[in-house]
Amino acid sequence: MTSSERKPALQIQNVTKTFGRKTAVDNVSFELYPGEVFGFLGPNGAGKTTIIKMIMGFFRPDEGTIIINGYNRKTHYEAAMSSIGGIVENPEMYNTLSARLNLKMYARLHKGVTPERINEVLELVGLSERADDPVKKYSLGMKQRIGLAQAMLHHPNVLILDEPTNGLDPAGIHQLRDILKKLAHEEGVAVMVSSHLLSEMQLMCDRIGIINHGKLLQICSIDDLMHRAQTSSAYRIKTSDPAKAKEILSEAYKNRISNVGSDTLDIEIDETQINECVRTLVSGGSDILGVQKIESSLEDVFLEITGGGIQIE
Numbered sequence: 330m331t332s333s334e335r336k337p338a339l340q341i342q343n344v345t346k347t348f349g350r351k352t353a354v355d356n357v358s359f360e361l362y363p364g365e366v367f368g369f370l371g372p373n374g375a376g377k378t379t380i381i382k383m384i385m386g387f388f389r390p391d392e393g394t395i396i397i398n399g400y401n402r403k404t405h406y407e408a409a410m411s412s413i414g415g416i417v418e419n420p421e422m423y424n425t426l427s428a429r430l431n432l433k434m435y436a437r438l439h440k441g442v443t444p445e446r447i448n449e450v451l452e453l454v455g456l457s458e459r460a461d462d463p464v465k466k467y468s469l470g471m472k473q474r475i476g477l478a479q480a481m482l483h484h485p486n487v488l489i490l491d492e493p494t495n496g497l498d499p500a501g502i503h504q505l506r507d508i509l510k511k512l513a514h515e516e517g518v519a520v521m522v523s524s525h526l527l528s529e530m531q532l533m534c535d536r537i538g539i540i541n542h543g544k545l546l547q548i549c550s551i552d553d554l555m556h557r558a559q560t561s562s563a564y565r566i567k568t569s570d571p572a573k574a575k576e577i578l579s580e581a582y583k584n585r586i587s588n589v590g591s592d593t594l595d596i597e598i599d600e601t602q603i604n605e606c607v608r609t610l611v612s613g614g615s616d617i618l619g620v621q622k623i624e625s626s627l628e629d630v631f632l633e634i635t636g637g638g639i640q641i642e
């Protein structure tokens with residue numbers, strides 16, 4: 330099924346939020362679908378947390394509409410919020426109590442959360458064995474997993490997590506990634522995570538939305554990004570006289586020549602064109618000392634899309 334055939338679980342329509350004279354979120358629109366992990370990618374101060382706080386009801390947009398499972402948050406608040414779970418800031422917990430008791434207390438906020446459901450979410454986040462230890466003995470990663478368990482208690486079909494991998498070690502990130510993918514791909518939950526790391530989004534998400542200075546610049550699928558990275562190619566040609574080579578190639582490959590160095594130059598062509606390019610060089614009198622394919626990375630494609638304006642790690 331393509332996303333256009335599915336009903337969105339979350340619709341953000343022309344949402345704007347200003348703080349004083351600062352526009353933190355500027356006319357942002359996007360949709361989140363069941364069964365996907367959607368990444369909200371942007372540098373510090375881009376507006377990620379502000380959007381997430383508006384979705385979670387921490388504050389209202391100045392303009393625009395937020396619809397959750399078909400319910401407008403403004404006019405049908407309870408219905409809209411009944412099936413959404415999330416972590417915005419560090420979840421509040423009683424440190425002297427166990428994870429299980431914390432979840433029990435939290436469950437009072439929702440109707441119909443059974444002890445079985447508490448076991449289920451503990452299992453889901455891999456905390457079953459330590460569930461009866463006091464939270465103060467937990468590592469940061471474990472605390473974050475209780476937060477996720479808490480957010481999942483009432484079976485939400487929309488899960489919103491603000492920078493959920495912050496402070497986790499690589500193993501913890503890996504575990505969280507697996508949990509979120511499983512929730513989305515196997516249980517059909519619509520998952521949205523924010524991050525400032527493209528490498529993290531690449532491994533976790535199906536689609537990403539790139540945000541900067543409050544504006545959503547582009548939404549693209551990770552597959553598309555990867556495909557573009559794999560198919561966009563360039564070659565580095567080694568020759569004793571790159572300036573001469575550039576001159577020979579300039580007519581046919583005008584704007585595609587770059588990085589002219591002391592014994593190399595780069596040319597943006599694909600593999601169907603390399604033969605012809607080398608022939609042109611040789612017949613023009615250039616010597617070819619080597620030809621090497623330059624792979625384009627996901628970062629290169631990302632920088633190309635964003636015009637190089639966003640620094641990523």
Ligand SMILES: Nc1ncnc2c1ncn2[C@@H]1O[C@H](COP(=O)(O)OP(=O)(O)OP(=O)(O)O)[C@@H](O)[C@H]1O
Pocket residue numbers: 348351352353371372373374375376377378379380525
């Ligand atoms: N309560 C507030 N009052 C005033 N300005 C705010 C408030 N919350 C956020 N801002 C401003 O809004 C902009 C967006 O902030 P936001 O926290 O949404 O960014 P972010 O993308 O989550 O960044 P980070 O990666 O650092 O978490 C920033 O310029 C920030 O200073």
Ligand SMILES: [Mg+2]
Pocket residue numbers: 377378379491
């Ligand atoms: Mg933030």
